[in-house]
Amino acid sequence: MLPLALLGLTSCLIAAPGTLTLPVQEPTEGRRVDPADALADLQQRYQEAQVAFGKLYQSAKTDEERQKLFQESYPKGAEYAREALAIGNDAKGTDVAAEALVWAMQLGLDSDMQTKVLKLLLENHIDSESLGDVCFDLYGGPATDEFLKELVEKSPHDAVKGKALFQRASIAKDSSAGEDDEKAALALFEQVIESYSGIDHPWGGTLGEMARSNVFEIENLGIGKICPEITGADADGVEFKLTDYKGKVIFLDFWGFW
Amino acid sequence: MFPHERSLVEKHKDAPFVIIGVNSDESAEQLREIQKKENLTWRSFFAGRGGGEIAKQFNVRGWPTVYLLDKDMKIRFKGHGSPPDELIEELIAEAAGKVPAKPPEKKSGE
Numbered sequence: 001m002l003p004l005a006l007l008g009l010t011s012c013l014i015a016a017p018g019t020l021t022l023p024v025q026e027p028t029e030g031r032r033v034d035p036a037d038a039l040a041d042l043q044q045r046y047q048e049a050q051v052a053f054g055k056l057y058q059s060a061k062t063d064e065e066r067q068k069l070f071q072e073s074y075p076k077g078a079e080y081a082r083e084a085l086a087i088g089n090d091a092k093g094t095d096v097a098a099e100a101l102v103w104a105m106q107l108g109l110d111s112d113m114q115t116k117v118l119k120l121l122l123e124n125h126i127d128s129e130s131l132g133d134v135c136f137d138l139y140g141g142p143a144t145d146e147f148l149k150e151l152v153e154k155s156p157h158d159a160v161k162g163k164a165l166f167q168r169a170s171i172a173k174d175s176s177a178g179e180d181d182e183k184a185a186l187a188l189f190e191q192v193i194e195s196y197s198g199i200d201h202p203w204g205g206t207l208g209e210m211a212r213s214n215v216f217e218i219e220n221l222g223i224g225k226i227c228p229e230i231t232g233a234d235a236d237g238v239e240f241k242l243t244d245y246k247g248k249v250i251f252l253d254f255w256g257f258w
Numbered sequence: 259m260f261p262h263e264r265s266l267v268e269k270h271k272d273a274p275f276v277i278i279g280v281n282s283d284e285s286a287e288q289l290r291e292i293q294k295k296e297n298l299t300w301r302s303f304f305a306g307r308g309g310g311e312i313a314k315q316f317n318v319r320g321w322p323t324v325y326l327l328d329k330d331m332k333i334r335f336k337g338h339g340s341p342p343d344e345l346i347e348e349l350i351a352e353a354a355g356k357v358p359a360k361p362p363e364k365k366s367g368e
Contacts, residue, residue, distance in 0.1 A: 217317040224362040227331045230280070230312055232303035235289040240301070243331065248274040249349040250327040251266065251341070254309055254318045255259065255302075256282035257292045 035091035039100045042083050046107075049075035077107030081117070088120050098125040105134050115143040122147060126154050135163040136202055139171065162196025166207050173214060182218055189215050227252070259322055260296050262340055267299060274329065274353040275346070276300065282309035282321065329353035334362050 033041075053073055060066045084104035091097040101117050109117065118141075121131060131151060138144045148171075151164035169188030172181055189211040197208025220228060227250075230242040242250070263277055279302030281289050286304045293302070305312045309321075316323070326335035328349045335341040352359045 213314065213317040216315070221316060221325075221333065221336070223333055223336065225333050227325060227327050227333050228315065230303060232305060232312065233286075234301050235281075235286050235293060235304055237286065240303075242278065245276050245278065246331055247329050247353065248276045249329065249346065249353050250325075250331070251263075251275070251277040251346070252280070252325040252327060253259070253263070253277060254280045254282065254313055254316065254321060254323040256309070256321055257288070 035087050035094065035096045035100070038087050039084070039096055039103070042080060042087070042100075043103065046075060046080045078110065078113060080104070081107045081109055081113055085113070085117060085120070088117070088124075092120075093124045095128070098128040098130055101125070102128075102130045102134055105137050111141045111143075114141045118143045118147040122150055126150070127156055129157045129160060131155060132157065132160040132163040133202075135160075135167040138167060139174075144171070158196060159199050162192060162199040162207050165196060166192050166201070166211065169211070169214065173218060182222070186215060186218055189218075259340065260298065263300070264297065266340075266346070270346075270350060273350045275350050279303065280305050280309055280312050280316075282307065282313060328359065328362075330359075332362065 053069075053075055056073055057066060057069055060069055081104040084100040084107075087100040088097045088104070091100070098121070101121050104117050105114070118134075121128075121134065125131065135148065135151070138148065145168065148164040148168045152161050152168070155161050155164070165188060169185050169192060172185035172188060175181060192211040193208050193215070197206060197211075199207045201207050201210045203210075227242065231239070232241075233239050242252070266275070267277060277300035279298075279300060281302040281304055283289050283292065283304075284307055289302060289304050292298065303312060309316075309318055316325075320338050322338060324335070324337055324340060325333055326341040326345065326349065328334050329352060334349060335345055348357075348360075351357045
């Protein structure tokens, strides 16, 4: 797979337009590959590995085979991330480097690697608008809170600041272990509503709408709160409401079969 | 979830316990088919794709999302899987008037 991909890349290079902006070649690095090409090649190899794994997986007959395949043959994100990190290091400060690091963040990194990538992004790419895309991939890890705080403070883009603030609020809400965390989450969501309401949320809607839903959930749907009424119709179109069952223990299940 | 829910319904059929679904499939017809095929005997609100307005109000972002309410409609558990059996049984005992209600613990399950 690897040699094939490289062959493909070589032919691309020969045919590639836009050679006017090629950097001057340094004589000591005769084999230096343009970082943009290196990244494109890396992404292509990752995608091909995913497709190849998909085919293998489909051909597996038993659960055991499938499990074994997952353990042995699933493309290892960390290996591709290491290459992306190298591109990010080589091309420091360029858009390509930012793109490589942002892409690496989606590969499911361990906390060491995540810390490295976040550090590079902060040091060299704080002005990049693509950092907004990273925020929603961050749930935990030692460097996460610091990274999001820095973005809110230093990014020149409202969309990045808003997304970082929203994610800080979401993490505070999800880790909420007591009233203090709850208050912290509420305060952060209120800031999102006040300053970044109109920014699009990647899952649809705006940050403001999503933040309001979260505020509603914290204030009305916590343990110990009285559950809001639900009215609607069942599968046969018969109207009913949740309080029809008051007095019983209600197991309320949001489900779908899709 | 279905096998566990079916067994809960069977186990607590004579107790003050009910499962209420908020279904997020495409159509009421699809919901009826699933209920029949999977032998789901409990009632579901048909809320439309993604759980519609109800899921929106409840800020549901992952499925399944489960709330367990006591006899006074107070939320005693929320999470993305079934609540612990002991909690269900404790709340049933409260609802049946066998034990006085305890104040809810301030924590949610995942």
